[in-house]
Amino acid sequence: MTLLTSDPVGEVERELTVFLRRTLESVWSRGYGAGPVDRYTYPVLVLLAERGPLGLGELAARLGLTKPTMSRHVARLAGATLVTTRPDRRDTRAVTVVLTPEGADRVERVREVRRRTLATVLANWSEADSEALAHLLGRLNADLDRHRDDSA
Incomplete structure (x- = not known):
């Protein structure tokens, strides 16, 4: 991911939107x-x-x-x-x-x-990059769960 702006949260939102669209189409x-x-x-x-x-x-x-x-x-x-x-x-x-x-x-x-x-x-990704992605997605999902529970 290349940050196109100085707004990392906005960039995460954009990348997640693209990610969800692509995975729903081609993977999920x-x-x-x-x-x-x-x-x-x-x-x-x-x-x-x-x-x-x-x-x-x-x-x-x-x-x-x-x-x-x-x-x-x-x-x-x-x-x-x-x-x-x-x-x-x-x-x-x-x-x-x-x-x-x-x-x-x-x-x-x-x-x-x-x-x-x-x-x-992910075939061309290093094992370290794949592990980092898995770790960060797990962290994001845990934080999203906490946010959902706190908002309920």
Whole structure:
């Protein structure tokens, strides 16, 4: 990244905008397979794979969606046996969403397609540069999570 201005925050915003557009087009749009998994429902599967079973409300909050939207996503994924729901032990009106083995397998298959694409893109990068990028993206995501939690 070459800074074109003396505004690093503005430059980060611009580069992230380009990054998101390019990755949605060329990296994140591949590997979903048939069925309801797409760029909208895949994050649900990933969050469940990383965090374990979660309540519908927590899923919605973590992904910045409304409960009705999350309900529709979960219904689509449940219809494809990628997730199941069970009554929440603490609140009988709520449900907990659980990733099924089929859902976990789908997450791994999509990740593998993405890893292959990213490996090709980063093939000419040094290991140190790839590690630095991974570290900085992890730091950015942690700070974004904190900001989301502080803003809630």
